[in-house]
Amino acid sequence: FRLEHDLQAALEKEEFVLEYQPRITVADGKVTGVEALVRWEHPERGRISPLEFIPIAEETGYILPLSSWIMEEAFSQWSKWKEDGMELQMAVNLSVRQIEEEQFIDRVEALLGKYQVPPASIEFEITESVLMYHLETSLQAVRELRRIGCRVALDDFGTGYSSLNYLKTIPADVVKIDRSFMKEIPDNAQDTAIVETIIRLASVLNMDVIAEGVETDRMLSFLKEQHCFGAQGYYISRPVPPQDIPELTQSTG
Numbered sequence: 001f002r003l004e005h006d007l008q009a010a011l012e013k014e015e016f017v018l019e020y021q022p023r024i025t026v027a028d029g030k031v032t033g034v035e036a037l038v039r040w041e042h043p044e045r046g047r048i049s050p051l052e053f054i055p056i057a058e059e060t061g062y063i064l065p066l067s068s069w070i071m072e073e074a075f076s077q078w079s080k081w082k083e084d085g086m087e088l089q090m091a092v093n094l095s096v097r098q099i100e101e102e103q104f105i106d107r108v109e110a111l112l113g114k115y116q117v118p119p120a121s122i123e124f125e126i127t128e129s130v131l132m133y134h135l136e137t138s139l140q141a142v143r144e145l146r147r148i149g150c151r152v153a154l155d156d157f158g159t160g161y162s163s164l165n166y167l168k169t170i171p172a173d174v175v176k177i178d179r180s181f182m183k184e185i186p187d188n189a190q191d192t193a194i195v196e197t198i199i200r201l202a203s204v205l206n207m208d209v210i211a212e213g214v215e216t217d218r219m220l221s222f223l224k225e226q227h228c229f230g231a232q233g234y235y236i237s238r239p240v241p242p243q244d245i246p247e248l249t250q251s252t253g
């Protein structure tokens with residue numbers, strides 16, 4: 001399989017880049033954080049979506065060196081922004097293969113030290129489905145990440161058919177409402193009720209809540225009315241290269 005073959009060489013050929021999607025604090029409209037998202041610039045095929053190559057990387061084990069590179073690149077970028085006077089919350093997506101590794105936490109700590117990143121500035125995103133299907137491994141990773149002072153976000157929340165009981169037992173700092181629930185907000189009464197419920201639930205459990213897939217002004221107004229903590233989506237900004245971030249952090253909404 002060609003893509004799989006090319007993937008093996010892509011790190012060495014420096015074909016991966018990270019883009020960063022800003023997210024705002026809803027109450028003041030300020031950009032206070034970014035999510036790092038990996039892209040593959042294939043020399044012949046152009047840009048390939050992570051939806052296409054992350055699953056292949058997971059199957060082949062290539063996700064391990066790739067994830068190490070992603071983490072290092074993101075932490076290093078955090079330091080550069082810090083030198084420029086910006087202290088952003090940096091969200092990094094985790095793969096299950098990564099957290100299964102025994103040395104995972106040691107690696108995180110070593111990289112935080114190397115780039116002088118305060119652990120609380122990093123927010124690791126773990127999807128609800130990874131949590132459901134790998135509960136023991138995930139719970140241990142979540143606990144250890146929080147023990148060293150990092151934050152943990154439950155990603156794609158609402159898509160995993162997990163019971164509310166899970167949410168209570170998972171010591172996460174943040175819940176990210178999956179964008180599938182946002183699509184028809186505020187026109188669809190059911191989705192509206194679901195999003196309101198997740199926002200209130202997060203509040204009761206002392207978690208921050210971030211809505212994903214915010215594509216319109218109406219969606220953002222709705223989130224404001226509901227006192228949702230954070231928002232991310234194309235209406236705020238698409239994922240952008242790192243050099244575009246400083247300008248975006250200066251504008252207020």
Ligand code: G
Nearest residue numbers: 036037038049050051054070093094095239
């Ligand atoms: O950015 P985008 O739409 O193209 O991302 C598609 C999917 O790929 C999302 O589910 C996202 O979580 C995942 N993804 C993007 N970047 C990373 C990454 O750095 N690590 C992992 N494990 N998944 C990522």
Ligand code: G
Nearest residue numbers: 093155156212213214215232233234235239
């Ligand atoms: O699963 P995860 O939340 O990590 O996915 C991030 C993905 O969501 C990225 O591929 C990003 O490009 C995409 N994304 C971010 N904002 C929006 C949005 O407002 N609408 C849609 N359709 N996709 C978005």
Ligand code: MN
Nearest residue numbers: 035093125155
């Ligand atoms: Mn994510």
Ligand code: NA
Nearest residue numbers: 155156178212
């Ligand atoms: Na998500």
